[in-house]
Amino acid sequence: MSESMILAGDHLLTMDATNSVIADGAVLIEDGRIAAVGKLREISADNPSTPVKKIADSVLMPGIVNAHAHSGFLRGTAEHLPVWDWLTLHINPMHRVLQPHEAEAASWLCYAESVLGGTTAVVDMWRFMEGSAKAAEAIGNRLVAVPYVGEHPDYNYFDTLDMNEAMIETWHGKAGGRVNVWVGLEHLFYADEAGQRRAVELAKKHGTGFHTHCSEARIELAEFERRYGKRPMYVLDDLGFFETPLAM
Structure with a gap:
């Protein structure tokens, strides 16, 4: 059975080509892998049944x-x-x-x-x-x-x-x-x-x-x-x- 979770923080550092920072960002995790990155409201809307874990006072970033x-x-x-x-x-x-x-x-x-x-x-x-x-x-x-x-x-x-x-x-x-x-x-x-x-x-x-x-x-x-x-x-x-x- 697949396990999914949305991990959300105050800011999300993408490390893309322009080092974009997404306020109220979130990461969709499926089976231990990143499936999507974006605004929390957008990720949640696309995955309404997936539980959300919101971390206060946080920056989400690559390891x-x-x-x-x-x-x-x-x-x-x-x-x-x-x-x-x-x-x-x-x-x-x-x-x-x-x-x-x-x-x-x-x-x-x-x-x-x-x-x-x-x-x-x-x-x-x-x-x-x-x-x-x-x-x-x-x-x-x-x-x-x-x-x-x-x-x-x-x-x-x-x-x-x-x-x-x-x-x-x-x-x-x-x-x-x-x-x-x-x-x-x-x-x-x-x-x-x-x-x-x-x-x-x-x-x-x-x-x-x-x-x-x-x-x-x-x-x-x-x-x-x-x-x-x-x-x-x-x-x-x-x-x-x-x-x-x-x-x-």
């Missing part, structure tokens, strides 16, 4: 997309520090001891908070992301899962590209298309050159996006100058990063 997030319990920790000190003193030690059940619990919390705040799609860079996928499947948000990967002997306490590929093969396109998996490197220099090249080729092989951090700190620029004699973006170009699919 917000968070294009880079990290599930975790260390949000707000030592944010006064430069990024490299923050990583080495707080974040990397946490990853050394993080357990899969803790990672999953963090994703449940973060996705629930996101949905409550109007963020319906998250690109999440995290570890042990099978649990993250389960959380997104249950909560109902869209998830681009990007495993925190390290492919370098000095950074062997992250997920691996083998784990990343297994995650792609298991979860990419699941939950009705709401959960997708990309290739990820925690930082580009957290992989040696062979790992960097394999990450790029993995994205091409599976037709996924490739997500990483780049040029976040001066130490990163110095490390790439030492390894390659180039700045990180030029190294990415050499590796074929800009030939990987553009996917969401």
Whole structure:
């Protein structure tokens, strides 16, 4: 049996080509999908038997997309520090001891908070992301899962590209298309050159996006100058990063 509802607010932000705003706007929802958008009186007149839920003091708008997030319990920790000190003193030690059940619990919390705040799609860079996928499947948000990967002997306490590929093969396109998996490197220099090249080729092989951090700190620029004699973006170009699919 189909379920229909009219959701109404004080204003409706359409995000159409002219960013139209409809006063006393409403959305007709049928079987979980938007079927019509317009003035409440018009939507109600066309669907007289459909119940109306009016939300006071509200703006109806499309869900917000968070294009880079990290599930975790260390949000707000030592944010006064430069990024490299923050990583080495707080974040990397946490990853050394993080357990899969803790990672999953963090994703449940973060996705629930996101949905409550109007963020319906998250690109999440995290570890042990099978649990993250389960959380997104249950909560109902869209998830681009990007495993925190390290492919370098000095950074062997992250997920691996083998784990990343297994995650792609298991979860990419699941939950009705709401959960997708990309290739990820925690930082580009957290992989040696062979790992960097394999990450790029993995994205091409599976037709996924490739997500990483780049040029976040001066130490990163110095490390790439030492390894390659180039700045990180030029190294990415050499590796074929800009030939990987553009996917969401």
